[in-house]
Amino acid sequence: MRVYYYQKLLWRLPKAMAIAQIKNLQRRLANLEEEAEAELNRACGHELWQSVGFDALDSMEDPDRRARANYYYGQLQTVRELREALG
Numbered sequence: 001m002r003v004y005y006y007q008k009l010l011w012r013l014p015k016a017m018a019i020a021q022i023k024n025l026q027r028r029l030a031n032l033e034e035e036a037e038a039e040l041n042r043a044c045g046h047e048l049w050q051s052v053g054f055d056a057l058d059s060m061e062d063p064d065r066r067a068r069a070n071y072y073y074g075q076l077q078t079v080r081e082l083r084e085a086l087g
Contacts, residue, residue, distance in 0.1 A: 025086075029079050036076035043069040 040049055040057075043065045049056040057073055060066040 022086075026083075029083055033076060033079045036072040036079065039072040040069055040076065043072065049073075 037050075041047055044056060044060065049069070054073060057066060057069045060069060
């Protein structure tokens with residue numbers, strides 16, 4: 001459902017979007033993805049969340065770390081959905 005929303009949003013972009021603009025967008029998305037992964041590793045203290053997924057975040061006992069991890073997990077999911085919509 002979300003991917004459809006992003007595809008609809010991206011459809012409104014000008015058809016003749018410059019290659020440089022597309023590359024810039026891809027670079028920014030890569031930076032956001034890298035930031036989110038690094039912050040998730042920092043919040044969780046390990047990389048287990050990559051294989052377990054969202055369930056690893058819910059089991060965290062510290063509410064501040066859990067909130068930060070949930071924020072960055074949402075950022076990561078948004079970046080991945082945008083990349084999928086871009087093709």
